[in-house]
Amino acid sequence: GQNIDQPTEMTATEGAIVQINCTYQTSGFNGLFWYQQHAGEAPTFLSYNVLDGLEEKGRFSSFLSRSKGYSYLLLKELQMKDSASYLCAVTGTYKYIFGTGTRLKVLA
Amino acid sequence: DSGVTQTPKHLITATGQRVTLRCSPRSGDLSVYWYQQSLDQGLQFLIQYYNGEERAKGNILERFSAQQFPDLHSELNLSSLELGDSALYFCASSATWLEREKETQYFGPGTRLLVL
Numbered sequence: 001g002q003n004i005d006q007p008t009e010m011t012a013t014e015g016a017i018v019q020i021n022c023t024y025q026t027s028g029f030n031g032l033f034w035y036q037q038h039a040g041e042a043p044t045f046l047s048y049n050v051l052d053g054l055e056e057k058g059r060f061s062s063f064l065s066r067s068k069g070y071s072y073l074l075l076k077e078l079q080m081k082d083s084a085s086y087l088c089a090v091t092g093t094y095k096y097i098f099g100t101g102t103r104l105k106v107l108a
Numbered sequence: 109d110s111g112v113t114q115t116p117k118h119l120i121t122a123t124g125q126r127v128t129l130r131c132s133p134r135s136g137d138l139s140v141y142w143y144q145q146s147l148d149q150g151l152q153f154l155i156q157y158y159n160g161e162e163r164a165k166g167n168i169l170e171r172f173s174a175q176q177f178p179d180l181h182s183e184l185n186l187s188s189l190e191l192g193d194s195a196l197y198f199c200a201s202s203a204t205w206l207e208r209e210k211e212t213q214y215f216g217p218g219t220r221l222l223v224l
Contacts, residue, residue: 031211042110042198042215043151087151091211095164096141100150 002026004099006088011105012078020073020102022088026095033089034062034073037101043087046073078106111135112216114199120222126187129219133180133201139163140182141202141213142174146195157182189223196220 004024012018024032031050035043049055049064049071061074073086085101111134121127133140142154153166157176168174171189176182186193197220200213 033212040196042217043213044110045212045214048212095166096153096156096211096213098143098151098153 002090002095002097004088004090004097006086006099006102008100009103009105011107013107014078014080016078017074017076018078018104020075020086020088020104022071022073022099024069024071024088024090024097024099026069026090026092026097028092028095029066030091032062032064032071033091034060034071035087035089035098037085037087039084046086075104080106080108082106110214110216112199112201112214114197114216114219116219117217118220118222120224121189122224123189123191125189125223126185127189127221129184129186129197129199129221131182131184131199131201131216133182133199134214137201137203137214138180139202140176140180141200142168142182142184143198143200144195145198145218146192149195151198154184186221191223194221194223 006022034046037043047062054063059076064071083106085103087101088099113132115130138159141156143151154168156164160176174184196218198218200215202213
């Protein structure tokens with residue numbers, strides 16, 4: 001079957017580091033995306049991993065282990081504006097599957 | 109601004125009615141995807157079109173249908189509407205589903221449908 005698991009909610013403090021995990025099971029794998037979605041708004045692209053390892057992009061980094069079916073999104077120097085849902089999505093042949101998202105609350 | 113446009117932004121209708129949602133992809137993008145997002149729910153993939161042809165189907169109800177026109181804009185038709193169809197409907201586009209990184213999807217602002 002195909003399945004993506006993410007924690008439902010996480011809370012962190014402004015200026016801290018938070019890691020959002022995503023595990024997946026899927027037949028056929030092309031790559032893994034992370035999207036950010038603020039409440040009531042459209043998802044926006046954050047990162048894309050196709051090979052194992054860490055991809056860094058400013059305050060955000062994403063890691064992938066294909067053998068373990070595991071990814072994480074690392075957010076550093078958290079800001080209040082980072083309060084949003086973070087969606088993990090897996091792509092494969094003719095499919096694009098989203099997890100239900102992790103709602104991150106950043107506290108002052 | 110992602111470059112993807114959706115109309116209308118808001119739609120209020122009654123049960124049993126039919127509505128059409130419209131999406132224009134980013135210039136040059138060939139793939140269009142439709143998603144449904146209910147309150148506190150994840151994105152549910154409905155259907156994908158690539159250059160006018162249906163490419164993949166997700167959890168799309170038989171009451172729903174879509175098409176992509178020669179100018180690459182797409183419409184999602186929802187009929188015999190039920191209260192449970194109230195949701196945000198997003199359209200997204202990408203350059204192609206074949207090449208890495210070009211699979212990145214760019215989302216429109218969504219159409220908020222309320223069925224009363």
